[in-house]
Amino acid sequence: MKMASTDTQLSEWRNQALKLESEINKVVVGQQDPVRLITTAIFARGHVLLEGDVGVGKTTLLRAFTRGIGGGYERIEGTIDLMPNDLVYHTYLGEDGRPHVDAGPLLRCGEDLAVFFFNEINRARPQVHSLLLRVMAERTLSAFNKEHHFPHMLVFADRNQVEKEETFEIPSAARDRFMMEIPIAVPNDADIMESLIFDTRYHNADKLVENVQADVLHFNKLNEISVELQDHVQASPTLRKYALELWLATKSPAKYGVKIDGVDMNRLVLAGASPRGMSMMLRAARVNAWLNGRQAVLPTDIHAVFHETVAHRLVFSPVYEMRRTEIARELLSGIVNAIAAP
Numbered sequence: 001m002k003m004a005s006t007d008t009q010l011s012e013w014r015n016q017a018l019k020l021e022s023e024i025n026k027v028v029v030g031q032q033d034p035v036r037l038i039t040t041a042i043f044a045r046g047h048v049l050l051e052g053d054v055g056v057g058k059t060t061l062l063r064a065f066t067r068g069i070g071g072g073y074e075r076i077e078g079t080i081d082l083m084p085n086d087l088v089y090h091t092y093l094g095e096d097g098r099p100h101v102d103a104g105p106l107l108r109c110g111e112d113l114a115v116f117f118f119n120e121i122n123r124a125r126p127q128v129h130s131l132l133l134r135v136m137a138e139r140t141l142s143a144f145n146k147e148h149h150f151p152h153m154l155v156f157a158d159r160n161q162v163e164k165e166e167t168f169e170i171p172s173a174a175r176d177r178f179m180m181e182i183p184i185a186v187p188n189d190a191d192i193m194e195s196l197i198f199d200t201r202y203h204n205a206d207k208l209v210e211n212v213q214a215d216v217l218h219f220n221k222l223n224e225i226s227v228e229l230q231d232h233v234q235a236s237p238t239l240r241k242y243a244l245e246l247w248l249a250t251k252s253p254a255k256y257g258v259k260i261d262g263v264d265m266n267r268l269v270l271a272g273a274s275p276r277g278m279s280m281m282l283r284a285a286r287v288n289a290w291l292n293g294r295q296a297v298l299p300t301d302i303h304a305v306f307h308e309t310v311a312h313r314l315v316f317s318p319v320y321e322m323r324r325t326e327i328a329r330e331l332l333s334g335i336v337n338a339i340a341a342p
Contacts, residue, residue, distance in 0.1 A: 006232055010225070010228060010290065013217075013229075014290060014291065014293070016217055017217070017291060019216050020065075020068045020069070020216045021035050021039055023064075023212045023213050024068060026211060027211050028057055028060060028061050029195065029196070031187070034183070034184050037180060037182045037305070038061070038182065039291065040180075040284050040287045041179055041180055041182075042069065044179060044280070044287045045222065045223060046178070046280055046283065047136050047157075047177060048155075048156045048157075049159065049180065049181040049182070049312060050156060050181075051158070051159070052158065052183060052184035056185065058117075058158055058184050059075070060205045060209060061184070062117050062156055064208075064212045065115065066115045067214050068212050068216045068217060069114060069115075069216070069218070069219045070214070070218060070219045071109070071114025071219035072109025072112045072113045073109075073114065073115045073117070074105040074108060074113060074115075074117070075118075075119060076105045076116075076117075077119050077123075078122065078160075079123055079124065080123060080125070082123075083125075083128065084130070085104075086104060087104050087106045087132065088106055088141065089101050089103060089107070089143070089144075090102055090104050106135065106150070107143065107148055110148070111150065112219075112220075113153045114152050115153075115156060116154070117155075117157070118155065118156070118157040120159065120160045121159055121170065122160060122170055123160060123167055125168055129168070129170060129174055132155065133174055133177050135150065137177060139153060151223065152219050152222065155178075157178070172313070175312045175313060176276055176277060179280045179283070179284065180305070180312075181311060181312035182308055229287065232290075232295065233289050233295055234295065235285075235296070236297075236342075239297055239298070239299070239302075239342060241342075242299060242302070242339070243281070243302060245339045246302070246335060246336075246339060247273055248272075249339060250269070250273045250310060250314060250331075251269065252269070253265055253331060253335060254266050257338050258331065258334035258335055258338050260331060260334065268320055268331070269316060269331075270315040270316060271315035272313075272314060273310050273313050273314065277309065281309040281310060282297070282302075284305040284309050285301040285302045285304070288304045299341035299342065306336065307328075307329065307332050307333075310332060311332060312328075314328055314331070
């Protein structure tokens with residue numbers, strides 16, 4: 001059904017987006033901030049890294065979102081012996097004793113693939129990362145003498161950040177392909193924690209996900225609405241200048257008076273945010289403004305996505321890499337505090 005105007009269409013889609021969030025929050029408790037950020041990434045059409053310990057509900061969260069937006073969901077586990085072809089096809093011996101070839105996780109859903117989850121991506125070899133990054137960038141893949149297209153696919157990946165043996169850290173150029181890195185933490189509310197332990201409905205993820213209303217959104221319309229949204233939500237010249245100052249500060253924080261205890265600020269940053277990264281930050285900020293019913297980006301919209309869109313892109317001196325998470329948080333908070341918002 002064609003809407004009377006872009007305003008009406010965007011308003012109706014916003015209502016559906018908020019309904020999707022409500023549905024997800026019914027089954028994944030205590031994760032309102034990650035739910036909002038994933039919703040933002042979905043409408044900004046950006047791939048996402050997930051940061052969090054084992055068993056905090058990342059898989060359940062993504063399956064719930066997939067049910068709400070429709071489309072196909074596929075998942076693969078990163079292992080030391082995973083090869084690029086394992087994403088594309090797998091071979092097996094059939095009952096007839098002969099080898100057979102089936103489509104792998106990237107191809108099983110065809111063009112209807114909406115969410116592809118790569119669990120523990122840093123356990124896979126760089127060759128696997130290379131294939132995945134190419135598919136993320138081009139949303140196409142050549143296999144079986146055919147060009148396969150994934151026009152609606154978003155990639156979500158998490159990293160094992162505890163165990164370092166048999167892992168391959170994602171290089172900065174690869175991290176830059178992801179719009180956001182979103183932390184998923186155990187809720188610190190005592191009542192929620194008790195419910196997660198004792199309420200049996202949280203013990204069966206399959207049944208839990210079924211409580212999400214199916215197809216609240218239409219995955220094959222998201223690209224179209226994203227273009228409309230980005231064109232419709234404006235950024236004033238003053239806001240653009242503010243974003244530029246934030247970008248420059250990620251490159252040379254010492255020039256802006258940013259200080260972190262125990263850190264030589266002149267040696268900390270080897271590379272600040274990339275042009276792609278700042279573009280993605282503004283895309284996410286526009287979505288945040290829209291979700292809050294605004295037609296123009298405010299500094300608060302940038303602040304809402306600044307850390308998640310920028311932190312994983314920063315390249316620190318090796319001496320500070322072991323403290324990356326803590327330092328990045330302090331650095332970006334210092335930058336926001338140092339630069340006056342319009």
